Amino acid sequence: MSHSSIDTLVRMANQIGQFFSAQKSGDQIADTADHLKRFWPSRMRLKIVDHVAKGGDGLNPIALGAVRRISEDDTIAKQVQPHGA
Structure with missing residues (x-):
């Protein structure tokens, strides 16, 4: 994923927070x-969850x-984990 798309997701999540x-x-x-x-497609949620797994730089506390x-949701967590983990 490009750095700018993560920046966009972080900005959007911060605005919602x-x-x-x-x-x-x-x-x-x-x-x-x-x-x-409810409003983000799963691909966006997966990308932001992955970003948090890597440290979550730039996200406000909320x-x-x-x-x-949302990363605690079994459906999301299973999709983020590497195969065989």
């Missing part, structure tokens, strides 16, 4: 994770927590 951080009620990380699961939460 910032939106939910302004919402003072509810679980901001859960709300962000739910948004990513976006980082949300991506970690």
Whole structure:
């Protein structure tokens, strides 16, 4: 994946996290994770999960927590792990 496409995903995830951080009620990380699961196609989610597995540079705390939460989803986690792992 190109560096610029990761930058785009990081920027988008951060914007979503910032939106939910302004919402003072509810679980901001859960709300962000739910948004990513509902509105991002699996290929985008896989790329951002892989980015977090490599350190997650550039993600704000809410976006980082949300991506970690979606990475716990068995479907996503199985697709990110290398074959034979």
